[in-house]
Amino acid sequence: DAMVIQNPRxxxxxxxxxxxxxxxxxxxxxxxxxxxxxxxxxxxxxxHYYDKDFNNEADTPDNFQSRRPNTSFCFLxxxxxxxxxxxxxxxxxxxxxxxxxxxxxxxxxRLTVT
Amino acid sequence: xxxxxxxGSHVSVxxxxxxxxxxxxxxxxxxYLFWYVQYPNQGLQLLLKYTTGATLVKGINGFEAEFKKSExxxxxxxxxxxxxxxxxxxxxxxxNTGNQxxxxxxxxxxxxx
Numbered sequence: 001d002a003m004v005i006q007n008p009r010x011x012x013x014x015x016x017x018x019x020x021x022x023x024x025x026x027x028x029x030x031x032x033x034x035x036x037x038x039x040x041x042x043x044x045x046x047x048h049y050y051d052k053d054f055n056n057e058a059d060t061p062d063n064f065q066s067r068r069p070n071t072s073f074c075f076l077x078x079x080x081x082x083x084x085x086x087x088x089x090x091x092x093x094x095x096x097x098x099x100x101x102x103x104x105x106x107x108x109x110r111l112t113v114t
Numbered sequence: 115x116x117x118x119x120x121x122g123s124h125v126s127v128x129x130x131x132x133x134x135x136x137x138x139x140x141x142x143x144x145x146y147l148f149w150y151v152q153y154p155n156q157g158l159q160l161l162l163k164y165t166t167g168a169t170l171v172k173g174i175n176g177f178e179a180e181f182k183k184s185e186x187x188x189x190x191x192x193x194x195x196x197x198x199x200x201x202x203x204x205x206x207x208x209x210n211t212g213n214q215x216x217x218x219x220x221x222x223x224x225x226x227x
Contacts, residue, residue: 004157040123042204042217043158090157102148103215105157 004106012112021076021109023091032074035090086113120218128226133192135221137205145207147188152202200225
């Protein structure tokens with residue numbers, strides 16, 4: 001049973017062409033996260049939503065935006081992708097924010113920028 | 115501030131041999147501790163976690179980890195490696211005041227037949 005779903009699994013975009021990655025969850029979790037993971041590196045948190053409350057990491061570039069229209073869906077928008085934005089993008093969820101609940105990860109979207 | 119150190123970015127073991135992946139954290143207060151596994155082109159899957167209670171934690175796929183406060187460590191072990199264990203392993207910590215995750219840089223496990 002898929003719990004955190006990411007579409008598409010592979011995305012190719014052109015330099016400077018806006019792209020949107022999608023994440024949905026069937027867990028009804030309050031918190032949704034977006035991570036960027038470059039080759040052979042640890043996932044890097046970009047931002048997270050607690051319900052509708054958006055929390056941006058201090059070093060996340062302005063080029064990255066996110067939307068959460070409802071509990072189930074969350075989108076990552078890259079306004080003008082650069083070659084350095086090529087990476088795996090992971091969506092994750094957790095039940096609450098102030099408890100040690102583990103994060104549930106989706107399979108990721110691998111973004112290629114040409 | 116939290117930090118996580120995984121010693122050894124690459125570990126190779128023979129099939130059937132002991133697996134030991136090291137994780138140390140820095141924190142004045144013991145955080146919550148996690149191990150995740152990532153197979154190629156996949157997301158992260160939780161192997162096990164420590165929050166409170168028994169310091170030896172058993173996870174999925176025969177893995178276990180022991181929280182040692184005196185050593186600020188949470189090393190991952192498996193008595194007998196299987197070919198299917200070949201993957202990237204990430205240690206993560208979360209302060210017990212919030213759910214920010216801090217990931218280590220990962221250890222790539224190779225299992226030699």
